[in-house]
Amino acid sequence: MNLFNSALGKNITFVHPAYFIISGFSGILNIKYYFVFLCFVYIVSVLGNTVxxxxxxxxxxxxxxxxxxxxxxxxxxLFGSSALMPKLLDIFLFNHHNIPYNDCLTFLFFCYTCLAMQVLNLVALSYDRLIAIIFPLHYQVKVTHRFMLSLIAFFWTFVITVAFIAVGLLTRLSFCESVVINSYFCDHGQIYRLACNDNTPNYVISWLLIALILWLPLAFIVLSYVCIGYALCKVATAQERHKAFKTCTAHLSLVAIYFIPILTTFTMSSKIHPNARIINLSLTSVFPPMLNPIIYVLQTQEIKWELLKYLNIKFNLNSYICCEFVYVKEHSPDTENRGDAAE
Structure with missing residues (x-):
């Protein structure tokens, strides 16, 4: 991050605080029960995504x-939940509200990187469904393993670059007065608004991030499903339309879970209480990682059948081992001797 500061000249000094104070969820009664709930959500997220x-x-x-x-x-x-949830629980459940300056920027970098990758991954899945339904005969050529891996690598490079720039621009800000961040994590927007020097570049990069990582992906996903809907209208039978649309239900559910709360919060931000806004955004951050594996297990036949097959094999194996144990125990010499003695 020193590259940003050295480019501005050696004589410029910035006032960096020793720590920031995360003050989100302040003034909410019985908030610890909410954090216990978040802990449960995190455990389910880890188990579900691992499965x-x-x-x-x-x-x-x-x-x-x-x-x-x-x-x-x-x-x-899994990575995003592990980057956000343990630190969030440590801050609010154990009252460790003070977070060192460098740790806060690192926390911000990983949270923004993972949240952005979740959105861009939905773009990759929508492109997959778009080609599969509109160009089914060319799907094997257009969507290959190499293409999907290259697309994911490009997304990672893009997200890491813009997150690095956003965090780097924060290091050129001076904090002369308040260091209290009114959010549940080291939020970029809340941090640059605390600065006492010019924060125009941070304001610009903030809106650029919103456009590139929220509105542009959402526009692509909506446009892709408009094209999919138009293509399905030309399908001959209702059964074929239903079968084709069924392959999109899991992805559409993920899109709705991720975007609807965010759009609602941004649209009604001036009408809702700040604490309600923080709780809504925190749920938006932690709920999709928990619900994504559940949706894909329930709505994707291949994953569901493989999981059921694995559980069935394990159940049969446990039953076999149990039966073998009972058989061996009943026919062991000690058991037979005890039976003879009883007679």
Whole structure:
């Protein structure tokens, strides 16, 4: 981050505080019960995404571009939850509201990177569905393993670059008065508004991030489903339309879960209480990683069947071991001797 400061001249000094204070959820009664709930959400997220990743990794039939994107979504959800939730619980459940300056910027970098990758992964899945339905005969050529991996690598490069620039621009800000961040994590917008010097570049990069990582992906997803809907209208039978649309239900559910709360919060931000806004945004951050694996397990036949097959094999194996144990115990010499003695 020193590259940003050295480019501005050696004689310029910035006032960096020793720490920031995360003050979100202040003044809310019985808020600790909410954090216990968040802890439960985090545990479910870790278990669910681990199960999805394990099923896809060990089943060779699921090594398709679509399931590469689903595997990557589960990985990003797991990584993002682990970047946000433990620190969030440490801050509010154990009252460690003071966070060192460098730790805060690192926390911001990883949270923004993971949240952005969740959105862009939905873009990759919408592109997969778009080609599969509109150009089914060309799907194997247009959407290959190499293409999907290259697309994911490009998204990671893009997100890391813009997150690095956003965090780097924060290091050129001076904080002369308040260091209290009114959010549940080190929020970029809340931090640059505390600065006492010119924060125009941070304001510009903030709106650029919103456009590139929220509105542009949402516009692409909506446009892709408009094209999908138009293509399905030309399908001959209602059964074929239903079958084609059913492959999109899981992805549409993820899009709705992620975007509707964010759009509602931004649209009604001036009408809702700041605490309600913080709770809504925190739920938006932690709920999708928990619900994504549940939705894909319930609505994706391949993953559901593989999971049921695994559970059935394990159940049968446990039953076999139990029966063998009972058989051996009943026919062991000690058991027979005790039976003879009883007679």
């Amino acid at each position: 999805v990743m394990t099923v896809i990794y060990f089943d060779h039939n699921l090594r398709t571009p679509k399931y590469i994107a689903i595997f990557h979504l589960a990985f990003v959800d």
